[in-house]
Amino acid sequence: MSSFLSNFVSSYNYYIIIFLMISGLYIVVSRGNMVKKLVGLALFQTSVYILYISPGKILNGTAPILSDDFSLYSSPFPHVLILTAIVVGIATLALGLSLVIRINEEFGTIEEDKLFEDEI
Amino acid sequence: MIILTLMAITTLGIIKLRNLFSVVVLSSIYSFLMATLLLIFDAVDVALTEAAVGAGVSTVLMLTVIYYTKTTEEEPKHSSIIPIMVCLAIGGLLIYGTYGLPPFGASDTPLHNHVSAQYLQRSIPETGVPNVVTSVLASYRGFDTLGEVIVVFTAAIGVISLLKKDNS
Numbered sequence: 001m002s003s004f005l006s007n008f009v010s011s012y013n014y015y016i017i018i019f020l021m022i023s024g025l026y027i028v029v030s031r032g033n034m035v036k037k038l039v040g041l042a043l044f045q046t047s048v049y050i051l052y053i054s055p056g057k058i059l060n061g062t063a064p065i066l067s068d069d070f071s072l073y074s075s076p077f078p079h080v081l082i083l084t085a086i087v088v089g090i091a092t093l094a095l096g097l098s099l100v101i102r103i104n105e106e107f108g109t110i111e112e113d114k115l116f117e118d119e120i
Numbered sequence: 121m122i123i124l125t126l127m128a129i130t131t132l133g134i135i136k137l138r139n140l141f142s143v144v145v146l147s148s149i150y151s152f153l154m155a156t157l158l159l160i161f162d163a164v165d166v167a168l169t170e171a172a173v174g175a176g177v178s179t180v181l182m183l184t185v186i187y188y189t190k191t192t193e194e195e196p197k198h199s200s201i202i203p204i205m206v207c208l209a210i211g212g213l214l215i216y217g218t219y220g221l222p223p224f225g226a227s228d229t230p231l232h233n234h235v236s237a238q239y240l241q242r243s244i245p246e247t248g249v250p251n252v253v254t255s256v257l258a259s260y261r262g263f264d265t266l267g268e269v270i271v272v273f274t275a276a277i278g279v280i281s282l283l284k285k286d287n288s
Binding site: 029063064072078 | 203
């Protein structure tokens, strides 16, 4: 029982990441409002950030800024990748939001169901 | 662990609420929790970026959009059983996938023993920068950062051409 509990605690970050990931996916798939869809997409992206960063952490380690006082550092490599991903994420979000504004100007709604109704 | 749980609760709020203003504010709270979590995971540079970009800029952008459009979301017409089933199936597969991943905080994983250790050893002699994230970002993987600038530039061109008012 205690080994099960310690396994659960040491994998808790993965479970929460998976929860965030599938709730982002759920929002994207099931909600018709486009702003909400983009929020779901952002949720999915940020869950991937934690998925990358959390294995880089070493217990009792410190941030990867070299100094004589410390010898154990967390891995700097995922941090670099995710810095790039955050900036790309905000770029895609801005593009998506401007698409939403254009759709609202053109059709007067940002609800997916109404857009499909108009088409028929 | 507490912050991870708080993030999950915030996500439930985002799913449940139909007022888009509250959704945007909750996603801002989510981003601040995320920045705190990254600080705990020793990713200080990423935490700064997330607090500025995720909680600041993206919130402002979304608030601008809901100023131009409507602030309430309508009830979805389709039933949400199929999306729930698909999401649960994918979640089950992902949880099965975690059995191969190392436990949290371990230091004997491949991630820490190959390229990361090299970066930590070589940063001072080869680039002279004590912050290893900076030296990797700007020196070892400089072309990656150049590609990132191109992506942002392309996105900016897209936004400008979408929002430009037609004079004709």
